[in-house]
Amino acid sequence: MQSFFRGPLTAGKLVVHRVLCVKMEIKLASVFLLACALTLLSTVHGKQRYENYGVYKVDITDAGQLTLLQGLESSPNGYTFLDYPSGVNSSVEVVIPPGDKNTVERLFKKHSIPSRLLTSNLQQILDKERPSRRKLEGFGWEDYYTLEEIYEWIDGMVAQYPSVLSVSTIGQTYEGRDMKVIKLSYKAGNVGIFIDANIHAREWITSATITWVLNELLTSEEPSVRFIAENYDWYIVPVANPDGFAYTHTTERLWRKTRTQHNLLCYGTDPNRNFNFQWNNGGTSTTPCSDTYSGTAPESEVEVSNLTTFIRSIAATVKLSLSIHSRGQYILFPFGYSNAPRAYNYQDLMQVGQRASVEIYKLYQKPYRVGTTADALYVASGISVDWAYAVGGIPLSYTYELRDQGEFGFILPAEQIVPNAEELLEGFVAMIDEARVLGYM
Numbered sequence: 529m530q531s532f533f534r535g536p537l538t539a540g541k542l543v544v545h546r547v548l549c550v551k552m553e554i555k556l557a558s559v560f561l562l563a564c565a566l567t568l569l570s571t572v573h574g575k576q577r578y579e580n581y582g583v584y585k586v587d588i589t590d591a592g593q594l595t596l597l598q599g600l601e602s603s604p605n606g607y608t609f610l611d612y613p614s615g616v617n618s619s620v621e622v623v624i625p626p627g628d629k630n631t632v633e634r635l636f637k638k639h640s641i642p643s644r645l646l647t648s649n650l651q652q653i654l655d656k657e658r659p660s661r662r663k664l665e666g667f668g669w670e671d672y673y674t675l676e677e678i679y680e681w682i683d684g685m686v687a688q689y690p691s692v693l694s695v696s697t698i699g700q701t702y703e704g705r706d707m708k709v710i711k712l713s714y715k716a717g718n719v720g721i722f723i724d725a726n727i728h729a730r731e732w733i734t735s736a737t738i739t740w741v742l743n744e745l746l747t748s749e750e751p752s753v754r755f756i757a758e759n760y761d762w763y764i765v766p767v768a769n770p771d772g773f774a775y776t777h778t779t780e781r782l783w784r785k786t787r788t789q790h791n792l793l794c795y796g797t798d799p800n801r802n803f804n805f806q807w808n809n810g811g812t813s814t815t816p817c818s819d820t821y822s823g824t825a826p827e828s829e830v831e832v833s834n835l836t837t838f839i840r841s842i843a844a845t846v847k848l849s850l851s852i853h854s855r856g857q858y859i860l861f862p863f864g865y866s867n868a869p870r871a872y873n874y875q876d877l878m879q880v881g882q883r884a885s886v887e888i889y890k891l892y893q894k895p896y897r898v899g900t901t902a903d904a905l906y907v908a909s910g911i912s913v914d915w916a917y918a919v920g921g922i923p924l925s926y927t928y929e930l931r932d933q934g935e936f937g938f939i940l941p942a943e944q945i946v947p948n949a950e951e952l953l954e955g956f957v958a959m960i961d962e963a964r965v966l967g968y969m
Contacts, residue, residue, distance in 0.1 A: 576780050578650035580626035583610075587619050587642040596639055602815035604793040607632075608782050610937060612820045614811050614906040621937070623650060623782065654781060657939045669740045669945045672732045674777050675705070675770050678739060682710060682766070689746055698765070699834030702788050705770040707834050712745055712762040719969050720846035721960075722839060722922070724765040727799050727831075727851065727912065729772025729783045733930055733940045733948060734852040738766055740949035741956070752957045760960070760969070763842055769799055769831055782938065786829050790816035797823040800851075801908065802832045803915035810866030811908035822910055835912070839920050847969050848959065849916040849925040852952070855937050856905070857896045858929035859885055859955070862917040864901030865909035871900075873923060880924060880962045887958035888951045894931065896955075901927065924959075924968055928952065 588594050597613035597620065608623040624632050636643045647653060658671055667673060667681040686693050692714050697706045725734035742764060745757040767773050771787040785796025794816035801812045804826035808814070812822040827833045839846075861877040863869070871877060881898040888896050897904050901911065917925035931940055931948045940948070963969040 575778060578623070578654060578781075580648065581650040582624045582626070582629050582648050583621055583646045583650055584624060584632070584636075584643050585619055585621050585646055586613075586636065588613055588616055589640075589642065590616060593639055593641050596635075597641075598813070602813055602818040604817045609819060610782070612811065612813070612818075612906075614908075618906065621646065653936065653939050656941050657936075658942050669736060669942075669949065671942050672736055672945075675767055675774050678735060678766055679706070679708060681739065682708065685742070685746065686710075693746070698838040699830065701769075701771045701831055702786060702829070703771045703774075705774065707765065707768070707770060707831065709838060710742065710762075710764045710766065712742065712757065712764070714758040718759060718761040718845075720761045720763060720842055721848045721850070722763045722842065722846050722916070723850045723852065724768040724835065724912065725852040726766065726773050727768035728853060729769050729776045729785065730781065730938045731854045731930075732773075732776070732938075733854050733945065735766045735773070736942075736945045737930060737949040737952050738764060738852055740946065741953050742766075744949075744953055752961075753953065756957055756960050761845070763838075763846070765835065765838075768835060771831075772796065784819045785821065786831055788823075788829060790821075793817065794821075797821050797829050799829050799832050800853075800912055801910040802827060802829045803836065803910045803912055803919075805910065805915040805918050806863070806865035806868070807910040809909040810902075811864065811906055812910060820908075826910065836915065836920075839916065839922075843920045843922060846920075846922050847924060848963065849913070849920065849922040850956075851912045851916075851927045852930065853927055854930040854940065855932060856929045857894060857931060857933055858904055858927070859896050859898045860901045860904055860913065860927040860929065862900065862914045862925060864905075864907060864911050864914055866902075866907055868900070868902055871917065874900075876966050876968070877924065877926075879966065880959050880968075881926060883962040884955035884958045887954045891951050891954055892947055894951060905929070924963055926959075928955070 594613055594616055600607055601609040601613055606625050609620055611620040613620050682695055686695050692712060694711045695708055698709050699707050701707060723738060725738040744753055769786060772783055772785055775787055776783050785798050787795055788797055789795050798820045801820055801822040807826040808822050813820045815821060823829055859881040861881060862871050885896040885898050888894060901908055913925045913927045916922045931944060960969055
C-alpha cells in the first residue's frame with residue numbers, strides 16, 4: 529500500500545485510497561459492533577422484539593457509499609438490511625438497534641449519505657401485523673399461520689377434495705422439515721402451472737396469499753376462476769423455505785435466508801441467489817453473513833436442489849412458472865443477471881405481464897411495474913425465475929413482488945391478505961388468458 533502511493537498523487541490513486549479507507553472503517557465498525565452480534569445470539573431461545581429499533585431509508589449516490597453499505601450489510605453487526613445495496617442511484621431500508629442510531633447517523637453524515645428515519649420504533653409496526661386475538665373458527669385469511677398450521681390445512685383440504693387435490697413431499701430441508709407440493713388436477717392432459725411461495729422466509733404474505741388462491745381454485749363459482757382451475761394442472765409449493773419460515777415465527781421475524789450454519793455468527797444462504805444459472809453474476813454476496821449470500825456453490829442449499837429436481841420432473845408439461853415474493857408491486861421476468869441479453873420472447877413476456885398489471889390495477893388501484901428483473905428492480909443472479917426459463921425451459925416465467933410500496937413492507941397487516949390475494953388471482957386469470965391469445969397455453 530505504501531509503495532502504491534509513492535510518487536505523484538493521481539485521481540485514480542485517490543479513488544483507490546478512499547475505497548481502502550472505507551473498507552478499513554467497515555472492519556473497525558464490525559469489531560466495535562461484535563458485542564451487538566453476540567447479544568443477538570441470545571435470541572436463539574426466544575423471539576426477538578424490536579422496541580425502539582429505527583428503520584432508515586438510505587440513498588446511495590456514489591461508489592464509496594455503496595462499498596461502505598455493502599460492507600455493513602455483510603457484517604454480523606445487528607443491522608438488518610431490508611434491501612441489498614446493489615448499485616449507485618438506488619435506495620435501501622435498514623433496521624438499526626436503538627443503541628446504534630447515533631453512531632449510524634454520524635456515519636451517514638460523515639460520508640454524505642442521504643437518509644431519513646421512517647420509524648423510530650419498528651415494534652409498533654410489527655404489533656399491527658396480526659390481530660390481537662385470533663378467531664376460533666380455524667384456518668383462514670385474517671391472520672398469518674405457522675408452517676405446521678399451513679400443512680395441517682393442506683392435509684385437510686386434500687381429505688375434503690381427494691379426487692382433484694393431492695400433496696406429496698419433494699424432500700427435506702437442512703433442519704429436516706418436509707418440503708411439500710400440492711397438485712390440483714381436474715383432468716388428464718392439462719398444461720401445467722408451477723408456483724412457489726415464501727422462498728424468502730420473512731415474506732409471510734406470499735404463503736398466505738397462495739393458500740387463499742388455492743382455496744378459490746377449489747371453491748369459487750366465478751366462471752373465469754373455474755376455467756383456469758379445471759383446465760390447467762397446478763403445482764404449488766406454498767413454503768419453499770420451511771426452516772427460515774419457521775425461524776421467523778419462533779425467533780427473528782425479519783429473517784430472510786435458509787438456516788444452513790456457516791460459522792459461529794453467520795447462518796443461511798439466500799435461496800433465490802443459489803440456482804444454477806448465471807450463479808454469482810451480479811447482485812449477490814460471497815460473504816456468509818450477507819442476506820444475499822449465494823452459497824458455497826450453485827444448489828448448495830438442499831431446498832433449492834429439491835425444487836429444481838421436482839421442476840425438472842414436470843417441466844415438459846409446464847408453460848407458466850410463478851415465484852411469489854414481496855414487496856414493491858412488480859411483475860418481473862428474465863433476466864436478472866449482469867449485462868443479460870433480452871429473452872427470445874421478450875415482447876410476449878412483456879405483453880402477458882402488462883395484461884396482468886392492468887387487471888390488477890382495476891381492482892384496488894394498486895400499480896404493478898412490469899419488466900425484467902434487472903431493468904425494473906435490480907441486478908440479481910442465480911434466481912429462480914431465470915433458472916425456470918433458461919434451464920427448466922418454461923417459456924413464461926415470472927416473479928410477482930406483492931404489496932406494498934413502502935408503508936409496511938414485509939410486515940403487511942393481515943387485514944391486507946385477502947385484497948392482496950384477490951389482486952394476485954386477477955393477475956393469474958389475466959396472464960393465462962393473454963398467454964392463450966399468444967398460443968402458449
